[in-house]
Amino acid sequence: MAEPRAATIDGKLAEEFAVPSHVDEVKEQMAAFAGRHGAKGRRVVLITSGGTKVPLESRTVRFLDNFSSGRRGASSAEYFLDSGYAVIFLHRHRSLYPYTRLYSNINLLDTLQLKSGEGASSNSGQVVVNQQALPNIAKVLKRYQEVKDAGLLLPIEFNTLSEYLHLLKAAAQALSTIGSKAMFYLAAAVSDFYIPASEMPEHKIQSSNGPLQISMKMVPKMLSPLVKDWAPQAFVISFKLETDPSILLDKARRALDTYRHQAVVANILDTRRGYVVVVTPETQAELILTDEDVKNEVEIEEKIISNLKAAHGQFITQQLD
Ligand code: 9Z3
Numbered sequence: 496m497a498e499p500r501a502a503t504i505d506g507k508l509a510e511e512f513a514v515p516s517h518v519d520e521v522k523e524q525m526a527a528f529a530g531r532h533g534a535k536g537r538r539v540v541l542i543t544s545g546g547t548k549v550p551l552e553s554r555t556v557r558f559l560d561n562f563s564s565g566r567r568g569a570s571s572a573e574y575f576l577d578s579g580y581a582v583i584f585l586h587r588h589r590s591l592y593p594y595t596r597l598y599s600n601i602n603l604l605d606t607l608q609l610k611s612g613e614g615a616s617s618n619s620g621q622v623v624v625n626q627q628a629l630p631n632i633a634k635v636l637k638r639y640q641e642v643k644d645a646g647l648l649l650p651i652e653f654n655t656l657s658e659y660l661h662l663l664k665a666a667a668q669a670l671s672t673i674g675s676k677a678m679f680y681l682a683a684a685v686s687d688f689y690i691p692a693s694e695m696p697e698h699k700i701q702s703s704n705g706p707l708q709i710s711m712k713m714v715p716k717m718l719s720p721l722v723k724d725w726a727p728q729a730f731v732i733s734f735k736l737e738t739d740p741s742i743l744l745d746k747a748r749r750a751l752d753t754y755r756h757q758a759v760v761a762n763i764l765d766t767r768r769g770y771v772v773v774v775t776p777e778t779q780a781e782l783i784l785t786d787e788d789v790k791n792e793v794e795i796e797e798k799i800i801s802n803l804k805a806a807h808g809q810f811i812t813q814q815l816d
Pocket of ligand 1: 545562563564565566567568681682683684685733734735736737762764767
């Protein structure tokens with residue numbers, strides 16, 4: 496079956512997915528960010544990160560969610576920044592965030608102490624940080640502040656599937672002005688299924704009505720209009736997640752054939768931190784973390800970004816020829 500064109504998807508987006516009230520404002524911010532960095536010759540990557548929440552009721556009590564922590568997106572953002580990119584980080588609210596992700600399992604109050612001496616017994620004593628409780632904090636804080644001061648990271652949050660879809664479209668349009676210097680790195684785990692607003696019960700579904708059967712529709716594939724219509728000159732990377740390794744590469748190739756974008760990063764749920772395959776129409780690169788890498792705290796995202804940065808460079812050169 497032919498892929499629906501942007502016109503159909505635009506219609507569907509407007510009709511079936513609530514438009515976030517701030518979408519125009521965010522689009523302007525993203526366009527200004529891309530314009531500012533593009534004018535300096537800097538590449539800009541839009542990273543999507545985290546899972547999506549799909550409501551079952553319009554006054555939402557229950558929703559469907561998924562496993563994604565946002566770690567892939569957050570750590571990738573750091574390596575893109577280290578590679579000279581400016582980053583728009585379109586992430587799920589409260590999913591992992593660049594730099595702070597390194598401390599996400601730490602209880603803040605366990606890292607602080609009240610300084611003994613005057614005031615310690617009152618509520619206004621001085622608070623000091625126990626640096627041992629925050630590994631590499633001075634180095635990480637320095638890098639975070641450099642990135643922030645240079646205005647290289649633009650964080651944008653989404654929560655529901657609707658917000659994600661509308662903000663991704665806005666981002667694609669905002670980045671279209673910088674042509675091939677834009678990269679899309681679509682690492683978010685986006686739901687494939689949803690309940691249209693017109694079919695959603697308003698109030699909490701009652702368990703007194705017995706077992707629940709729900710029917711869900713397919714979420715429109717945004718990759719299709721993104722590649723063909725919204726940002727046709729950009730370098731686009733999608734991710735393919737499977738749990739069955741025997742179908743992974745076939746599915747990645749099929750995605751490339753269908754959407755005609757530049758690369759798919761293929762990964763398996765259980766091994767995603769240590770093994771991915773970057774698939775392009777002509778090549779297939781297996782990226783693996785060795786024991787040595789693990790010992791040296793090398794992360795798989797460093798290898799992914801190094802691979803994609805080189806491929807993006809070649810892509811930009813080809814477009815200029
Ligand atoms: C990925 O495959 C990401 O690598 C992960 C990262 C979500 C697995 P974490 O957030 O995990 O670090 O915990 N993202 C895309 C997953 C996805 O849903 N892809 C769809 C598909 O495979 C559409 S592109 O069909």
